[in-house]
Amino acid sequence: VDLSAQIANMKVNNLFLNASGIHCQTEAELDDLMHEPVSGAMVTKSMTPQSRFGNPLPRYYRLANGSINSMGLPNEGFDYYMDYLKNHEQIKPVIVSVAGRSKEEDLEMLHTLQDDDRYQGLTELNLSCPNVIGEPQMAYDFPSANDLLKEVFSFYKKPLGIKLPPYFDLVHFDQIAEVLNQYPLSHVNTINSIGNGLWIDVNSETVVLKPKGGFGGVGGAMVLPTALANVRGLRQRLNPSIKIIGTGGVTNGRDAFAHILCGAEMVSIGTQLYEEGLGTFERVTRELTDIMEAKGYQSLADFRGKLKVIE
Numbered sequence: 001v002d003l004s005a006q007i008a009n010m011k012v013n014n015l016f017l018n019a020s021g022i023h024c025q026t027e028a029e030l031d032d033l034m035h036e037p038v039s040g041a042m043v044t045k046s047m048t049p050q051s052r053f054g055n056p057l058p059r060y061y062r063l064a065n066g067s068i069n070s071m072g073l074p075n076e077g078f079d080y081y082m083d084y085l086k087n088h089e090q091i092k093p094v095i096v097s098v099a100g101r102s103k104e105e106d107l108e109m110l111h112t113l114q115d116d117d118r119y120q121g122l123t124e125l126n127l128s129c130p131n132v133i134g135e136p137q138m139a140y141d142f143p144s145a146n147d148l149l150k151e152v153f154s155f156y157k158k159p160l161g162i163k164l165p166p167y168f169d170l171v172h173f174d175q176i177a178e179v180l181n182q183y184p185l186s187h188v189n190t191i192n193s194i195g196n197g198l199w200i201d202v203n204s205e206t207v208v209l210k211p212k213g214g215f216g217g218v219g220g221a222m223v224l225p226t227a228l229a230n231v232r233g234l235r236q237r238l239n240p241s242i243k244i245i246g247t248g249g250v251t252n253g254r255d256a257f258a259h260i261l262c263g264a265e266m267v268s269i270g271t272q273l274y275e276e277g278l279g280t281f282e283r284v285t286r287e288l289t290d291i292m293e294a295k296g297y298q299s300l301a302d303f304r305g306k307l308k309v310i311e
């Protein structure tokens, strides 16, 4: 089964990877992902220049068919992850996720990556964290996103992708695609969690998360329709050279198959991976392979992007 992804020329033997934020903050977690035998790549927790504790707890809550989180960008800081890459053999490609809390922080980290000759990896600029108190999601501000990308690509020459929030209006697909198509992006990763949901414990009449009065990003099975729409909508609008990592709502092989039908090159697993553990990769890969065999597909290319509409 041909699984080589053309994302920044990554040659992988499996299309699955963790969603950023899941099992990828500490050296121990990153080692688990590096040595996990099935997944074809991995991504770090989005990093900021300095380490951060993040938002007060409770900040993650499991729902019947998903999750809600207001982590607030907890991470060990940029240098920690650069040291990790220098001190660990890359058995699989490691996508470095950066999420500055300002344009200046994004540029600072990207300049450092550009100027580090030893760093030849794929970077993902997270423009969609919904949980930093007081910070907007940059990717919902099209002019600002364009200004940032114009400045980034004036100096950044290594492979770079963008982590996008979900959009909910076809005009917004048009507008973000118009911005992104101007730049030599490796990929977009869509979707991030659906920002600022709210979950309530009716018994106690109380929210379940402490930060932001309980508002947090929603993920897991319930966001699959939004994730599929964003993968499909962007695939239809982005230059073919910009690949798509499909993220959101993947719990089994059928969900992954649907993401690929919409045009995903690789598929990230978040909430399900967190709740079920790293064995998720083997199970979902087996389920997807079974579906492909039942349909007579030899490779992902046989059906990638070939979603049919009703004429």
Ligand SMILES: O=C(O)c1[nH]c(=O)[nH]c(=O)c1Cl
Binding pocket: 021, 046, 069, 070, 071, 072, 073, 074, 099, 126, 128, 129, 130, 131, 132, 192, 193, 217
């Ligand atoms: O609160 C977080 O750390 C977080 N949570 C998310 O659901 N998406 C993100 O991009 C980030 Cl950065």
